[in-house]
Amino acid sequence: MTSVSKRLLFGTAGVPLSTPASTTLAALDHVKNLGLDCLEVEFVKGVKMGNDTAGLIGKKAAALGIRLSVHAPYYINLNSAEQGTRLASQEHLVSSARLARILGARSLVFHGGYYGHDSPEMTYQSIKAALRNIVxxxxxxxxxxxxxxxxxxxxxxxxxxxxxxALCREVDGLLPCFDFSHLHARERSENSYRHFHHVLRKIEKKLGEKAISDMHIHIAGILYGERGEIKHLDLQKSDFNFDAWLQALRDVGAAGMVICESPNLETDALMLKDLYGSYRMKS
Known part of the structure; x- marks a missing residue:
């Protein structure tokens, strides 16, 4: 298991687009050659990796100094109206976490589920109970x-x-994955340095310094409407103020992993890493 980073590390959600062979093993060499720092292993369409393969990937990532995280399947819904789906969702998280351990990944990202016909409070309680069981x-x-x-x-x-x-305060063994693009699409809040700085301080106040010094972040450009997110965009084709966002992260001393989910993956990841590096030189 790798130690906590003292700075922001930048990488891609899955295999970079320019990787010669579209495998996670090949991606590790390519991530290193690109000058990126980390990679999120995507189980979003199912947990299909074998233990032996996970072990090989973990050893190679450690040798190259590439940090790994894992994203669990998209179809997890811990608040499904169907008991079978709820139980299967718990099993998918447990199996993903077991592979994450073999990979040497410190973090497993997942989507909790949908409200469906339940109130937000009922949904919260259902998901909280499921996660306590999984942990x-x-x-x-x-x-x-x-x-x-x-x-x-x-x-x-x-x-x-x-x-x-609230979930991460009440359930031991949880820390957030902050997708700032999702928050921008969902909340339609002020897209400024002041707002980003306020959000980061709120995170620190609610969860303590560890939530800032050990962050896991997703970022992409985003197209959104009245119901929130529509689709991901390249950062420079969106209205997300990534310049101000990066400056706010620097100013609060944020550290951890920044995983780029833009359609152009490594292009935006490298752009953000270069921009962040220029800010650190000035601080």
Whole structure:
């Protein structure tokens, strides 16, 4: 298991587009050659990786100094009206966390689920109970992987900033995955340095300094409407104020992983890393 970073590390959600062979093993060499720092291993379409492959990837990532995280399947819904789906969702998270451990990944990102016909409070309680059970299973196995519920971009999805902060306060073994593009699409809030700085200080106040010094962040440009997120865009084709956002992260001393989910993946990841580096030189 890798140690906590003392700065922001930049990488891609899955295999970079320019990787010669579209495998995670090949991606590690390419991430290193590009000058990026980390990679999120995507189980978004299912947990299909074998333990032996995960072990090889983990050893190679450690040798190259590439940090890994894992994203659990998109179809997880811990608040489904169907009991079978709820139980299967818990199993998908547990199996993802077991592979994350073999990979040497410290964090497992996931989407909590949908409100459906339930109130936000009922949804919150349902997801909280499920996660307490999952964390209990993982800790009984001495699995140290941190579960990271993600802030979500659609208003039909569980995952407002306040919901995620409350969940991480009440359930041991959780830290957030902050998708700032999702928050921008969902909340339509002020897109400025002042706002980003306020959000980061709110995070620190609610969860403590660790939530700033050990962040896991998703970022992309985003197209949105009245119901929130529509689709991801390249950062420079969107209205997201990534310049002010990066400056706010620098000024609060944020550290951890920044995973780029823009359609152009490594292009935006490298742009952000270069921009962040220029800010650090000035500070």
């Amino acid at each position: 209990s299973i993982l800790r009984s196995e001495q699995n140290p992987v941190t579960l990271r519920p993600e802030t979500m971009g659609k208003k039909t999805q569980f995952g407002s900033l306040d919901e995620i902060l």
